[in-house]
Amino acid sequence: MIRKTRIKRTWLAAAVIASGSLLATALPANAETGVSASEIKLGITLPLTGAASPGYNKIGNAMNAYFKYVNDNGGVYGRKVTLIQKNDEYSPQLSISKTNELILRDKVFALVGPLGTANFTAVHKSVGLAKRGVPSLFLNTGFSGFSNKKSYPSSFMVLPSYAMEAKIIAQFLKENHAGKKLGIVYQNDEFGIDGMGAFKAAGTKFDVTVPYTSGSQSAATAQTWVSQLAAGGAQVVVFFGVTSATAPLLAVSAAARYAPQWILGSVGSDPLTLRALGVPVAVLNGAQTPAGNPSPNDTSDEYVKQFQEINTKYNTGTAFDDYVLQGMNIGLMTVQALRAAGKNLTRKGLVRAMESKGSTFASVAYSPLGFSKTSNVGHTGYYMAVMDANGDRKPFGGKVTLYTTDSGSGPVVVSTFKRPAMPAKGLPSNS
Amino acid sequence: MRTFKFKRSLTLVAVSSLLSITVVSIPTAAQATPVCTTASGVTTCLGATSDTAPYMLMTPANFNGTVYLYSHGYRPNVPVPAGIPGYGGYTVTNTPEPAPGGNAQIIGTLLAKGYAVMGSGFARQGWNADSAIKTNVELIGVFKKQYPKTTKVVAWGNSLGGFITQALAEKYPDLISAAAPLCMASDLTPLMTFAGDALWGIKTFFDPTIKGGNYSAGTAGYAEAMGDLVKVFTVIGAMQAAIAANPTAPAWPATSKVPDALKAVPSRSALVLVALMSGMPMQSAHFDSTSAPAGLPASNALSFQLAINPALASLENLANAAALGVLATHDVEQQAGGAVFDNTATDYSARVSAERFIWSSALSGEAGVNALLGYLAAVPRVKGNPAAIAKMASLASHNGKVEVPTILFTGTADPVTTPGNQQATIDKYAAYSAEKWAAAKKVGDRKRPANNQLTLWNFPPEKYSKFTAAGSPDTTVAAATGTNHCNFTVSQYLAIADLLAYAAENGKNMSGGALYTKLRKAGNMTYDRGYNAPKLKYYGE
Numbered sequence: 001m002i003r004k005t006r007i008k009r010t011w012l013a014a015a016v017i018a019s020g021s022l023l024a025t026a027l028p029a030n031a032e033t034g035v036s037a038s039e040i041k042l043g044i045t046l047p048l049t050g051a052a053s054p055g056y057n058k059i060g061n062a063m064n065a066y067f068k069y070v071n072d073n074g075g076v077y078g079r080k081v082t083l084i085q086k087n088d089e090y091s092p093q094l095s096i097s098k099t100n101e102l103i104l105r106d107k108v109f110a111l112v113g114p115l116g117t118a119n120f121t122a123v124h125k126s127v128g129l130a131k132r133g134v135p136s137l138f139l140n141t142g143f144s145g146f147s148n149k150k151s152y153p154s155s156f157m158v159l160p161s162y163a164m165e166a167k168i169i170a171q172f173l174k175e176n177h178a179g180k181k182l183g184i185v186y187q188n189d190e191f192g193i194d195g196m197g198a199f200k201a202a203g204t205k206f207d208v209t210v211p212y213t214s215g216s217q218s219a220a221t222a223q224t225w226v227s228q229l230a231a232g233g234a235q236v237v238v239f240f241g242v243t244s245a246t247a248p249l250l251a252v253s254a255a256a257r258y259a260p261q262w263i264l265g266s267v268g269s270d271p272l273t274l275r276a277l278g279v280p281v282a283v284l285n286g287a288q289t290p291a292g293n294p295s296p297n298d299t300s301d302e303y304v305k306q307f308q309e310i311n312t313k314y315n316t317g318t319a320f321d322d323y324v325l326q327g328m329n330i331g332l333m334t335v336q337a338l339r340a341a342g343k344n345l346t347r348k349g350l351v352r353a354m355e356s357k358g359s360t361f362a363s364v365a366y367s368p369l370g371f372s373k374t375s376n377v378g379h380t381g382y383y384m385a386v387m388d389a390n391g392d393r394k395p396f397g398g399k400v401t402l403y404t405t406d407s408g409s410g411p412v413v414v415s416t417f418k419r420p421a422m423p424a425k426g427l428p429s430n431s
Numbered sequence: 432m433r434t435f436k437f438k439r440s441l442t443l444v445a446v447s448s449l450l451s452i453t454v455v456s457i458p459t460a461a462q463a464t465p466v467c468t469t470a471s472g473v474t475t476c477l478g479a480t481s482d483t484a485p486y487m488l489m490t491p492a493n494f495n496g497t498v499y500l501y502s503h504g505y506r507p508n509v510p511v512p513a514g515i516p517g518y519g520g521y522t523v524t525n526t527p528e529p530a531p532g533g534n535a536q537i538i539g540t541l542l543a544k545g546y547a548v549m550g551s552g553f554a555r556q557g558w559n560a561d562s563a564i565k566t567n568v569e570l571i572g573v574f575k576k577q578y579p580k581t582t583k584v585v586a587w588g589n590s591l592g593g594f595i596t597q598a599l600a601e602k603y604p605d606l607i608s609a610a611a612p613l614c615m616a617s618d619l620t621p622l623m624t625f626a627g628d629a630l631w632g633i634k635t636f637f638d639p640t641i642k643g644g645n646y647s648a649g650t651a652g653y654a655e656a657m658g659d660l661v662k663v664f665t666v667i668g669a670m671q672a673a674i675a676a677n678p679t680a681p682a683w684p685a686t687s688k689v690p691d692a693l694k695a696v697p698s699r700s701a702l703v704l705v706a707l708m709s710g711m712p713m714q715s716a717h718f719d720s721t722s723a724p725a726g727l728p729a730s731n732a733l734s735f736q737l738a739i740n741p742a743l744a745s746l747e748n749l750a751n752a753a754a755l756g757v758l759a760t761h762d763v764e765q766q767a768g769g770a771v772f773d774n775t776a777t778d779y780s781a782r783v784s785a786e787r788f789i790w791s792s793a794l795s796g797e798a799g800v801n802a803l804l805g806y807l808a809a810v811p812r813v814k815g816n817p818a819a820i821a822k823m824a825s826l827a828s829h830n831g832k833v834e835v836p837t838i839l840f841t842g843t844a845d846p847v848t849t850p851g852n853q854q855a856t857i858d859k860y861a862a863y864s865a866e867k868w869a870a871a872k873k874v875g876d877r878k879r880p881a882n883n884q885l886t887l888w889n890f891p892p893e894k895y896s897k898f899t900a901a902g903s904p905d906t907t908v909a910a911a912t913g914t915n916h917c918n919f920t921v922s923q924y925l926a927i928a929d930l931l932a933y934a935a936e937n938g939k940n941m942s943g944g945a946l947y948t949k950l951r952k953a954g955n956m957t958y959d960r961g962y963n964a965p966k967l968k969y970y971g972e
Binding site for chain 2: 050051052089090091092094097098100101103104117118121122125126127131132186189190192193211212213214215216217218219244263361392
């Protein structure tokens with residue numbers, strides 16, 4: 001009798017274990033914040049309104065569109081990915097409170113694509129991301145300071161650093177604009193300083209230097225920049241700032257019939273956004289720019305083609321531009337990171353996955369990813385491009401010549417790196 | 432950028448919460464035995480401890496054995512003549528304060544629940560932690576003698592009273608069962624460095640005739656300090672007018688002696704730098720450092736958000752803290768025997784190494800901040816008196832080692848006792864806990880020591896700056912929650928009182944759903960172990 005009871009209990013226990021295993025396979029149980037059996041909750045802060053929002057305000061919706069596409073195709077190991085967007089209006093103080101809201105109230109699992117250097121500096125310092133162990137993936141800023149793994153152990157960049165960009169522009173200036181009078185307009189904070197330090201290290205000497213304070217950009221201030229550039233006789237002008245500053249600079253220059261050779265930094269050079277902000281397409285024609293991604297109009301590119309299809313279906317009515325491309329790509333990389341972290345998703349596991357597998361992720365950008373156990377550097381290079389009469393971006397010299405470098409004293413080299421293929425149907429299957 | 436008019440001077444809203452408000456009468460003289468009267472079921476006893484500190488005990492007829500010992504905040508130890516903005520007419524008082532602000536609702540609620548309340552007015556005003564701790568120890572004995580059925584004593588206090596409360600919890604765990612240091616002051620050295628940096632910054636940029644410390648002894652020093660108060664508020668008033676007249680490029684005050692070249696940097700950026708280098712929060716009672724008036728063109732709105740609003744927040748917080756800075760500096764110098772502020776080795780550039788990027792627009796970019804820091808690096812520094820500094824350092828301080836449940840609560844934008852004070856106590860306790868845990872493991876004890884510290888924060892809303900229809904900042908509205916000094920509601924105080932009672936009864940802090948419910952009902956009280964407030968700059972952050 002006793003024996004029989006024991007057998008029954010054993011069977012019962014086995015059945016429970018078996019059903020538990022099945023459950024674990026189909027619906028992974030998880031105790032991590034922001035992760036349930038059916039959902040992974042992510043958050044992003046970015047300017048959705050205000051003077052700094054043009055272009056940036058498309059990134060979150062583009063990420064969301066990609067996540068919806070993935071969700072409709074089975075999600076990430078059966079979990080749907082949701083993204084909560086918070087409008088910080090580009091104000092660091094607001095970024096802090098919005099991030100607190102994401103972490104404490106919305107209880108997101110991780111931050112993805114938070115935007116702005118001052119904003120993320122403020123968030124990291126005040127919200128204590130490292131102390132909380134909250135991963136922050138694919139920061140939408142190229143400040144090289146964020147590549148300090150010790151200070152930012154759970155953060156990962158995506159853009160090449162501003163220092164890398166400046167080194168590559170410096171090389172380009174040497175090779176293509178030697179002997180010309182050089183001018184530069186730069187945002188006078190860590191963004192511009194990062195670039196200016198690299199220009200200096202590369203030996204680039206600007207004849208006219210025009211710093212501007214972030215937030216001060218307007219048509220009125222642009223008048224003073226153009227006056228200084230014109231008075232100094234700058235023939236080639238590098239612009240190292242945000243789109244909301246590029247637009248008045250180019251518009252005012254056009255009105256003043258001041259037409260130097262523009263070299264527009266990657267951050268403020270999306271043609272579609274500039275045109276929407278009133279920059280005549282003729283002004284953009286011939287402007288040179290470092291670019292990490294193919295043109296958003298290049299449908300021969302498998303990534304662009306796939307993302308355009310997703311955009312048409314899931315982000316209806318939104319013009320496909322560099323920002324949408326960037327948002328979709330961050331979505332793609334995020335899904336790969338989540339998959340790499342496994343079914344039993346934890347914040348620590350996500351960080352480990354980024355460190356061990358992040359460098360192999362598929363991404364639209366041409367340059368290699370620098371993620372490792374000791375590095376949170378994202379993409380590491382640019383090619384130079386030129387804008388045409390339609391405001392489209394074509395590789396300078398007719399073909400993509402990729403330059404890679406680091407944020408320090410390493411050389412700028414032509415890279416033969418072959419980026420990974422777009423996963424079939426744009427749906428990662430990595431683990 | 433359009434100009435605007437303030438509906439109210441910032442200096443008028445500056446100090447409302449600095450002075451403890453009392454509602455009880457002062458005992459007539461030092462008395463070994465309290466004199467008690469009973470009315471409406473409450474026995475009120477007045478007396479004085481051996482150091483002549485007057486006290487008050489209030490006990491209900493249905494006394495349940497638990498008494499709340501309240502320690503009041505900083506009261507200046509000198510009278511402030513009429514005419515000084517905010518403080519004018521203050522006279523030194525040692526009226527006992529048995530509950531925060533002597534608030535009748537708080538007292539009535541606790542008495543109705545069967546608790547007793549008590550508090551001393553302390554024998555000396557100004558920074559009095561060492562003597563106040565002794566006074567409180569004696570007062571506990573007085574109460575227990577008067578009410579032998581006393582089973583629990585819980586301590587709480589605001590500001591300096593919060594410091595005293597934490598010190599009691601550290602030094603006398605056998606006398607108290609739980610403690611709640613609220614909006615607590617820090618150890619004196621960082622606190623006086625904070626005040627010194629702010630005053631020195633105001634002096635250096637805006638009016639070099641401000642003495643800012645190293646006051647003479649006796650009446651001459653008192654006159655110097657009062658003179659400083661007038662000058663500081665004159666500068667603040669001038670800056671307020673200048674920003675209102677030209678928010679983008681406000682004029683430097685007429686009293687400023689900075690080189691003309693430096694005046695190319697907007698004076699508002701110097702204000703922001705002073706706030707940042709001293710460790711002041713960037714949200715004030717009425718300025719959230721995020722908002723702009725409605726109707727501005729987008730580019731102007733962004734500029735207001737990133738540059739003008741933070742300058743106004745800095746101005747308002749400096750107005751709140753500078754007066755106490757002058758009075759406390761005068762007070763502590765008199766006690767220590769000389770100048771206690773020394774910035775001869777201070778690297779102000781290092782102080783703002785992260786903030787200069789976060790607040791780049793408000794600091795007028797790298798060019799602006801470099802020019803301002805360059806000036807600070809070039810001008811003469813203040814040399815302190817080593818003996819006085821040593822004496823100050825020898826006064827009561829915290830080690831963070833508590834064995835009784837403690838509840839910490841503060842506003843994250845308190846400009847007088849900044850949230851870093853609470854953070855420093857949290858960090859000290861964390862280090863102590865780690866030490867205890869390591870020691871326990873060494874002897875084979877696998878049970879982690881209990882966490883006796885419950886830390887609560889009062890965060891300001893995301894946006895709270897108000898503007899008139901004409902677009903001017905409206906400073907007539909109440910200070911936002913989480914801002915100003917010890918700006919707590921009665922509901923929050925009563926929630927703290929409940930948490931103290933629970934902790935005393937159970938030997939541990941409330942946790943889980945009960946805690947969250949309690950906090951939610953009180954409003955604007957957040958339990959977040961992940962939050963890390965920036966500590967005062969002296970601590971090295």
